[in-house]
Amino acid sequence: MATRPASRQRRAARGSQQQQVQQQSGSPTSTATTSSSRLAPEMMSSLEGPASPRLVAGLDNADADDDQAATKENVTVTVRFRPLSPREIRQGEEVAWYADGDTVVRSEQNPNVGYAYDRVFAPTTTTRQVYDVAAQHVVSGAMEGIYGTIFAYGVTSSGKTHTMHGDQRSPGIIPLAVKDAFSIIQETPNREFLLRVSYLEIYNEVVNDLLNPAGQSLRIREDPQGTFVEGIKEEVVLSPAHALSLIAAGEEHRHVGSTNFNLLSSRSHTIFTLTIESSSYGDSNEGEAVTFSQLNLIDLAGSESSRAETTGVRRKEGSYINKSLLTLGTVISKLTDGKATHIPFRDSKLTRLLQSSLSGQGRVSLICTVTPASSNSEETHNTLKFAHRAKRIEVQASQNKIIDEKSLIKKYQNEIRGLKEELEQLKMGIITGTPLKDAEDDNMILWKQKLEDGNVKLQSRLEQEEEAKSALLARIQRLTKLILVSTKATPTSRFSPHPGPRRRHSFGEEELAYLPYRRRDIMLDNESNELLTPGEGFGVTPEDSSKEEKKNRKGLLNWFKIRKRDGGASTLTSSECDKSSLTKSTAPSTPIGESLNFPSDGLTGEEASLASTKTIDHVDLLREQLKILSGEVALHTSVLKRLTEEAGRNPNSEKIQMKMKKISDEIKAKQQQISSLEKQMPHSLSNSQVKVDKLDLSPSYGELLEQLNEKSFELEVKVADNRVIQEQLQEKTTECMELQEAVACLKEHLSQALQAKDSLSNSIMMQNSSGVNHEEQHSDQEKPVSRDISAEQLQKEQQSLELGELKQRVHELTEVKAQLEARNQKLLEESTYAKGLASAAGVELKALSEEVTKLMNQNEKLASELASQRSPTPRRVSNGPRGTARRESMSRRNEPASRRDGNAREERERALETILAEKEQKEAELQRKVEESKQKEAFLESELANMWVLVAKLKKSRGDDDHEDLEAKYNGS
Template sequence: MASKQGVKSRRFGFNSSKTCNSPSSKSPSSPSSSSKIVPFDAQRAKENVTVTVRFRPLNQREIQQGEEIAWYADGETVVRNENNPSVAYAYDRVFGPTTTTRHVYDVAAQHVVSGAMEGINGTIFAYGVTSSGKTHTMHGDQRSPGIIPLAVKDAFSIIQETPNREFLLRLSYFEIYNEVVNDLLNPEGQNLRVRQHTQGTFIEGIKEEVVLSPAHALSLIAAGEEHRHVGSTNFNLLSSRSHTIFTLTIESSPRGKNSEGEAVTLSQLNLIDLAGSESSKAATTGMRRREGSYINKSLLTLATVISKLTEEKPSHIPYRDSKLTRLLQSSLSGHGRVSLICPVTPSSSSTEETHNTLKFAHRAKHIEIQAAQNKIIDERSLIKKYQQEIQCLREELEQLKRGNVTVQSKDTEEDNIGLLKQKLEDGQVRLQSRLEQEEEAKAALLGRIQRLTKLILISTKTSNSTTFPNRPSFRRSHSFGEKELAYLPYKRGDFILDDENIDLYANLEGNYVTADDSFKEDENAKKYGLLNWLKSRTSIKSVDHIYLLREEHKILSGEVVLHSSTLKMLSEETARNPQNDQIHVEIKRLKDEIKAKSEQIGLLEKQISRSLTASVNMDRSGVSQVKSADKGIIQEKLKQKICECESLQETITTLKQQLADAMESINFSNVVNHSQHLSLTKDYSSELYLDKGNANFTNGGTVLQAKISEIEQLKQKVAELTESKEQLELRNQKLAEENSYAKGLASASVVELKALSKEFAKLIDYNQRLAAELAATKNLTTQRRSSGSVQNARRESHARLKRNDQAGSNSDIKRELALSKDQLYQKEIEIQRKMLTMKLKCRV
């Protein structure tokens, strides 16, 4: 495979000696070379897609499964196979597992971003298998912000460093999920159509937001991420199931009075986080498999498009085979800078997948691009539109200012002194009120100018230079830290925004304007959790909305006031000059405008009241939710405390009881000790008595002695009683045992009795049958004797034999009968005996 790549490289005129600075790298043209590194031309690299490979460290799963390193970074530009060192590929740069995303940005993305700020389209995309680290590289996390936040930060930093130009930034963010385009900034923008325009492909109805600061842009992305399709797979807990494209549209124009008519540069910076290709090992089912097949299909189309683009005379390039390639057509076909970052895993379990990524990356390296600045002077330029509107408003304001003077001088010219005096007297109050109205209108116009100006971003620095500053390719010092660029809290971890220092931008007058304070509120809110942050975000949003509506209302009211005052002027003029048709036409136009604007004002008032109600409801519901949640928690805590109190009280009672017992026993033992002591010292006491005559002490000892003997007696009694109680209990137990034994015996006897009765009945029956048989035999003998004596000798002898048999049988029967009777008798005796025993036992 490597040799095949080597052939291709030669066709593109690559020179290995220039690029492969790794000591082990050799020219692929050398047939004897054991190491075939597929190189590229460093000179041409400037015109080619920048291709970098980023290794991630082995993850926990791979370590646990004992995976080994299959691919590794050999120096700064070569990726080599561990098992087959002859397989190696060279790229613009290869980053090892410890490289930071900031470094990746500086090498692989910064030039694309600065190009986009100068009007050259730029595309940066991450391509790789699932779980290789694409999202980690493009989005990152709090500790390590990805390419997207770093690019956004850099864009604003460039604005700050370019005081001679004005910028307008817009962003859109969408995903391609199962070949369906969904707007991530607008949940209602689902299944949007991709349309072709003479100037390129675009998405119909996609929402674009003008962004004012990095935090503003990042909060929009974070909000968009909420809607992105993410799911867990065998390989990645948070696997991207869609390709996402973040587009920053940059317009810029020279700043200053002489800039009129100068072209505006318009460019797009696309930052793409592709979904990862999935191997058959993924073993997915259902929805995941469906997603996987869409992902693989679109990535295959991307690979085919790239492969075709590297052909010398490419035939049909299948851009239209997938939405992804359709949307990337303009970038891939060489109209801007492209940077391809390929995150890979070194793990041996993904050797083949990583190899495919490396081959894809190597092919992409051969795409040639001709990056050029886009200059436009047409309606697409929003910055021009805003600038023109600002200009018109400024002129209107100027006219308004001049109008006062003109009216006054005209009046003085036309009226004679008498009339002028009269008019001055009559109209003094009127003029005063008109001046006030005009002041209001001016304020409204100024407000609008300021709002529009806010959208156009300019540096706070002053400079006479008219070109873009030369930006060093190495890392610049930024005016704001990494922390604030991390994303807002979302599925991928807790992120924090810190907007300090970042949101300084200036209005046209050159005064610094601090960014929306709401972002600072955000930070405070975020410190207290996501819920609070979201609440504050929502309320800030609604407050902003109401503010804007009110502003709009003010502007319209100002305009109505202005029109009304002009109308008055014209009406006066008509009175003086009724023939002037032009004035009539103007009056009509003004009336229509006033009517239309009044209607708009009416609508705005309704909107404001609706928004106010909604915001109040939202606050209330938020507060009530929080209150009910708090109440629940408090009640829970209260219950816990009550339980704790109860158990403590129980413990106290037990302890009190124990204390009382202990005190009692202490008293008792004291008494015993004391008495023992006394008894021991009795003789000595007697001696004392004798010696000292201490009668009281002796008496006390005697009383105690009596008490002790009483206690002893009681103790003995208690012991006796306990003993007899124990004996009684033992007896009781024995009796209970005997009782249960007797009961068991009785029930057994009943059963036995039943069996015996049955047997007895059987024997009686048998006996009766035997008796009947005996009687029948006797009868037969008698009958034969009486039936005649004339029998022949043979028959007689035969009959004799038979009789003998019968006699034998009769005697057998008799014997059996006697035996049976005997058995019966025995059984009867046994039954009677058993019954007697049973009765006796039952009685016991």
């Protein structure tokens, strides 16, 4: 909400480059596109501290003490109730919260719960009354150099957009503030102002420039002086209609969508910034400080409760909106709790941009919009708590003055001053001429010759200087037009401590054109009329209305007279303007349009040269007028487009048709004016015999302008057509979906009916087969029709009952069957497992028995070996006497050796005995294992046998059950 000097210097530098470019191309300098816009009054903090020596050095010391005497205030917090909507009334909603007097909101359920605010507005309060209490002091402060921020906060559909923008019947805070700003200029004749606007939205945490469709995803930059949006476009504005038409253009790009709660819900936060520079009026303002401030008018998107059944894009938008509002809540509670060390401004784009305002620099007004509806009670309570916290934020209201030469108004003023000086010098040169050096030459012939030469030279120099003078005048005029001054003659300071009451100005048609005819469709006509107080949005009594209407027809652009302090064209007075040859009926709604008659006959000497200058200015004025007329055509086209949309919705509304016709006529009239002005332009230029190049340029410029107008009109019409087609498409899609739903529903019914029919015929068949009541049916056929029907109904009921029972039985049986099957399955699994075990045991058994056999064989072998070793003698005996004899002889020969052999044998025997014992042990063990395995095998075999018996039993029982089922079925039926 401030522009620091450095950024301003950069901006001014770029601005001057741009102006040069514009000058070269011959386009008027009525807009200024800047590279950055600050949304915070850091200027003030800079002024108070040593942070910015450049700025401190630039302070107007005389005023410094006064300026820095900042007054501490609290944020102005007001609560505005909207009436219950027709939908809410239809749904039988009750009032959950109400305004208890002028300052308290109380809960209907619990009267002990109440919150106090600066002001509480009941549902019948008009936006004008809200403006007077909640906004007027912020706007007038901003015009005096105190930064200001006004924002509407509340849940979706609580009335934020209604409060900030409003509609044609009840203009909102933004149009009222813009209007008021221009009224203040009108009532401050001792100062001159330069106003410019920017308009941005924060959509899904992305900053978009609403005045420049190319300016998407802009970056928020930060430097020691604060945050600013890089590359945002700023337009110098000349009238309320001009400013409001820019908002209208911006609104076209704003993201709006339909939700459960609001047909036209704002899906983005918007910030409309009015940058105000002013300095004292007159030539004596050189070196004087410029008063600088910004007024931010913010329409927040509404928070959405979890009840909102949103999907896709809407849900994503909703979560971004909720997150940023949550951050805003956190920032406010941290700002007010006094202990917080860190304030999370950086957590959302919204809080980043509001950082300086929320930090207490400049005036802040928070308008909380709420609905009394009981269904929104919880959300309303949250809003009230938020508002209550915000009330504790302290702000400082101090006037900002800068002496920065690069402020835009200063830059223009200095340029005008310089150009005027140049002009003066030129005039002096033309009048006095260059003295001839050889004037005293005695030689008369030579003197004459030189005189003639001098005359020719003088003539051409005069022409050149005339051209330069015209160019200077045109430039002065262009610049002067951008600076707004009051048309009042007596300078009375509005900036005095007690300004007098200000007259309220009404809105003109052009200004209101930007607002929707009826903003939203949820309010009934009569409801709205009830709410509309006589002065709502207009501020006029019925008696004044005809006068006002006349004035409005002229348009608000008439409010501000172009500053005319110069000679030549700038000395044109209103009386001269009145002599305008342009017919009043077709005169455009601009002051320029009324000042286009330049008497050129009967002028002599210097007057003739002035007339020539006037012609140049005339051309400039014609161009300016062309531009304004084109703007008006565009504005009307936009209104026509809106009306076309409305006509699509209400094709039978004669009022809309008439209005459309009126506007088309106006467009045509303005286009005629444009072409007549274009015709005048070349004529004026040829009369003046200067600037042949301009003459060449003018028709092409005019042609281009005309083409542009035509194209933009075609485009607008196409866009309108497109919208109508889209709406129709939407309707058809909805219809189609409804039809599809109906078809699905019918199909379901049909299938149900078919099922019922099937089951009925089944049961009838079953009954027929069982032969029950066969004869009765026959006799029934002969009874009267009514009895037939009732009997049939009875029968049907009985059948359906039976059918139900049958179904129940079938269901039970199916369940039993399922259980049995599950058990069967389980048993099967177990038996398979047991089989596996048995076969594994068999294999093991076989292996064991093989091993046993092997061991037994081995054992036998060993035993025989042992036996053979234990009984060697008898064998020898059996060998005969020869062997014995030999052995004896041997034993005799080797007595000691035989003894040794005996020992070894004994040892061997012992070892063999040990081995044998071991073998026997092993054998016994194996024998035991074999026994165990055999037992196991036997057990498994018996288990298996049991299982098979069980399976057989089960199978048997199932067979029985099935049989029983069948029996039961037939018995039942």
